[in-house]
Amino acid sequence: MSVSLKYLYHEVMEYGVNLIAGEKGLKNQVKWTHIAENEEIVDFIQGKELVFTTGLAMKNDEDLLKLVKKANERDASGLIVFIGKYIENISDKVIDYCDNSNFPLFTVPWGMEMSDTMRSLTINIIESEKTYIEISNALKDAIFLHEHSELYMPRLNKVGFKNEWRYIVTLMELESKDINVYRVEEHTSQMINFIEEELAYIRNNFFCLSAGQSIIIIFYNKNEQEIESILKNIYKKMVKEFNNANFYIAMENQSNNLQNLHQGYKEAKKISKINRLLRNNNAHLKYNEVGLYKLLLDLYDKDKMKSFYDKTLGDLAFYDKVNNTDYVEILINYFENNCSIIETANTLYIHRNTMNYKINKIEQILDINLSDIGDRSKIYIALMIKYLL
Numbered sequence: 092m093s094v095s096l097k098y099l100y101h102e103v104m105e106y107g108v109n110l111i112a113g114e115k116g117l118k119n120q121v122k123w124t125h126i127a128e129n130e131e132i133v134d135f136i137q138g139k140e141l142v143f144t145t146g147l148a149m150k151n152d153e154d155l156l157k158l159v160k161k162a163n164e165r166d167a168s169g170l171i172v173f174i175g176k177y178i179e180n181i182s183d184k185v186i187d188y189c190d191n192s193n194f195p196l197f198t199v200p201w202g203m204e205m206s207d208t209m210r211s212l213t214i215n216i217i218e219s220e221k222t223y224i225e226i227s228n229a230l231k232d233a234i235f236l237h238e239h240s241e242l243y244m245p246r247l248n249k250v251g252f253k254n255e256w257r258y259i260v261t262l263m264e265l266e267s268k269d270i271n272v273y274r275v276e277e278h279t280s281q282m283i284n285f286i287e288e289e290l291a292y293i294r295n296n297f298f299c300l301s302a303g304q305s306i307i308i309i310f311y312n313k314n315e316q317e318i319e320s321i322l323k324n325i326y327k328k329m330v331k332e333f334n335n336a337n338f339y340i341a342m343e344n345q346s347n348n349l350q351n352l353h354q355g356y357k358e359a360k361k362i363s364k365i366n367r368l369l370r371n372n373n374a375h376l377k378y379n380e381v382g383l384y385k386l387l388l389d390l391y392d393k394d395k396m397k398s399f400y401d402k403t404l405g406d407l408a409f410y411d412k413v414n415n416t417d418y419v420e421i422l423i424n425y426f427e428n429n430c431s432i433i434e435t436a437n438t439l440y441i442h443r444n445t446m447n448y449k450i451n452k453i454e455q456i457l458d459i460n461l462s463d464i465g466d467r468s469k470i471y472i473a474l475m476i477k478y479l480l
Contacts, residue, residue: 094219107200107203117195118289124143124212125141136165143173146173156188159185175200230247233350257348258349259318260309260358261342261343262305263308264304279306297313308322322342404457425450426474
């Protein structure tokens with residue numbers, strides 16, 4: 092977790108910190124601070140650090156420009172320059188570069204103590220991290236241990252969350268396009284940072300956390316239309332930024348209070364599974380945008396749905412149980428891959444002939460023909476029902 096540069100800037104203005112360029116980059120996130128007196132030291136930046144320099148090792152304005160460019164290339168959050176002793180002023184060339192690159196550049200008068208500024212920033216970063224972990228754990232408890240409100244309600248109330256606010260749970264399920272080169276779980280944190288940067292302008296109206304290969308974004312005091320627009324915009328940007336993953340987005344149907352977040356999560360989870368089954372990569376978000384799924388929800392009768400599922404796929408599920416096979420999962424993957432033998436075989440890392448054998452076996456067990464539109468539609472609906480039961 093990191094904290095926005097804009098927030099930190101307001102916290103340290105009392106120390107004479109003044110923004111002179113790169114204002115559009117204030118949405119940048121800050122994970123730590125770093126002191127760099129020359130271009131070579133900037134190489135040690137890992138990203139998301141706010142860099143300090145006094146200009147001690149700089150001979151001219153070109154040296155400062157090189158340091159600024161290198162810091163920006165290393166994904167630093169911004170640069171604070173102490174002026175008045177080693178650096179008398181900031182040239183227009185440096186300012187123009189920072190403005191054009193959206194790289195925040197701050198100045199501090201030489202008389203101000205660097206240690207005081209850094210101490211204030213460090214305390215704010217640490218407190219922000221501590222608060223994030225506390226909120227994240229409390230919200231996870233609200234979702235996954237909802238019956239134990241004593242675990243999460245006091246903690247959430249303590250940090251300002253109100254039970255009567257309107258909360259809407261949204262879900263982004265992640266799926267690697269190539270598991271050999273891209274591990275989704277390792278990149279979830281990076282994706283969350285990306286989302287937080289993009290949504291910094293509504294910092295006080297959402298909270299983002301991870302749960303396995305899912306990213307949960309909980310919005311509060313925002314209406315559905317705003318949230319849909321926000322998610323569609325985020326989806327488009329993430330597809331470009333993280334092009335080795337598929338994203339399945341879902342949004343619960345109605346708002347809940349804190350003690351009912353688990354219900355919103357369950358609904359979003361079901362919708363995400365339906366989107367996955369539909370291979371829906373077009374940012375369809377909630378039930379009224381997935382026609383057949385909406386019909387099933389509107390006609391929701393659990394007993395009748397179970398009866399239809401049992402009649403359609405019950406024999407296959409029973410066969411799997413008795414013979415320790417996985418034909419139902421094979422069938423799910425088959426539909427997730429648009430009923431393509433080759434794509435399903437590739438997804439499951441099995442030979443095409445093996446995949447053909449398994450599909451033929453499934454057809455034999457269920458006495459169906461998956462090339463027939465009627466049989467295929469019946470199985471398709473049964474698989475959707477599987478996610479609703």
